[in-house]
Amino acid sequence: MKERFVSKNIEFVHVGRKLKTTVIADAETAVLHAPASCYLLSLSLARKSENTIQKYASQIKSLLNEMAFDPNITSFDDITDVIMSNYLELVLMGERENTASTIDQVETTLAGFFEFLKVQGFAEKGHRFTFALSQEAELIRAKTRGRQNSHDPYKLSERYIPESQFDLFLKYVDGKTSYIKDRNEIMMRLAYETGCRCHEVTSFNNFSLVEVEAAIKKSNSNNLNETYLNITGKGKKLRKICIEPALRRKIEEFIRRYKTCFNGQLICSTDSKQLNSQYASTIFERAKNKLIKSAPLKDADRWQSNTGWTYHAFRHSFATNLGLRIESGKEKLGRSFLMDRLGHRHPQTTVIYLHFAAGLLGKLRETDKYEEEMRKKMFIYDREEFSA
Incomplete structure (x- = not known):
């Protein structure tokens, strides 16, 4: 799907001081999206960091692009709890595979954005969303939070770049x-x-x-x-x-x-x-x-929303990929192998990567199991269809 809205970083002078902000505009006409651009400008005037503003811009632009093609949404007041919940769960968690912490950040960003809209007269209702996800989605998010708090102090869940995304990245070097x-x-x-x-x-x-x-x-x-x-x-x-x-x-x-x-x-x-x-x-x-x-669009949005994907994240990703090889047991590599390759002084540091790799491996196996079940069901369905 083509993007309806795009973002651009700009620089301006305010009372003698240079400030940087991000604006959001229509991709075809270049007309500014006033509510979103004003909100981002207010963050610049409040001296929020450049990275924070770009992250907020990415999250707001993502929502605007998703809602732009819904004929039932003509203003911000038309966005309901159900629409927002579906956006968080089906689009961000499902299609784009955003982490639990990213979903938390989006909720915080949009809460501030919608409150700004009400105060400035862009909307009547302001922030009124419960963002109620399904029980299954909330359980996944709760488990992820717990795993991050106990085993993911480096926030590897936000910094791990899959091999397929690295291969895509190389095309733009x-x-x-x-x-x-x-x-x-x-x-x-x-x-x-x-x-x-x-x-x-x-x-x-x-x-x-x-x-x-x-x-x-x-x-x-x-x-x-x-x-x-x-x-x-x-x-x-x-x-x-x-x-x-x-x-x-x-x-x-x-x-x-x-x-x-x-x-x-x-x-x-x-x-x-x-x-x-x-x-x-x-x-x-x-x-x-x-x-x-x-x-x-799907890949571009993923790279823009994952602010933890930096050059140093490549090192984290190398460690995670090596951890996956160790935890899977497919290669006879001791845990000290990872410690030596990373040059860690303390084994506790290496264990962080192994814990994360083990959790990631579990998710991959669950996905493989699900896909295998679906293949079996489709095979049975095809046979029944053929018999009929």
Whole structure:
């Protein structure tokens, strides 16, 4: 479905002070949606952070786009409890797979928004919604809250990026030249596929061409598909990362194509200098913004609403994916394997990822079981239809 409304970040001057806000406008006519834009402006004047305003804008825009094509809704006063409950449960929880904490945030955002509408004369009824979800949905949300409070202090439920979404993200990583584009992709992969932090990728303490080529040569001599490489991490602590076959092949091809650009380093600027420690994060944000503007609506909305999806979330996702491999038992990997790959000092930190991975694995198995039951039912139905 095409978006009826879009958002844009703008900057303005108020009593001599520069402020940033977000406006929402009609996608075709560019006419501002006055109630929503005024509300976001009021947040800027109240000195809410730029990230908070963008998050609120995303949640309000999502609601506006969903309601825009309902012929029974001609004003905010037409939105009922039932409509809002269906939006939260069927759209956000069902279609878009938003987490319980995200649903909580949406409720808070919309409560403030509707109260603003009443005070400013955009609506007569103000905030009057109960947001009553079904018993099953409330139970799921309660369980998720409990799991987050006990086992998810890093809010991994808001930061885990599935592999399918990472693959989609890579399509929007760009660069002015083929060298820069390929280098930027490898920087993203080093985070998602090996757990590297932002500053670790660009630091000249890591990924020297001599060390990378020596590690690859050692893997070849030992008949290993993966390559192991020592890097200097947080607090100047050494740890060993594992570069698995797909990424290793990309790095080998990258070296073959651009070796003259490196000046001794795998990751560097076009003039062979060290990149800024936050450069990888900048590339991430640029690709994310491009994805939000160009990807299919369902994916774009998911990336915009999940504010926890940052470059560092790639490291969290790497740890979770490795935790899934450990918890599933499909590969004989000890729990200490994850601790070593992440460079954790304390096993309690590693256990957080294992707890989250175990919960995620349970959800995946429930989904697989449900889909298998549906396939069986459809098979029986097809046989009955054929017999008739």
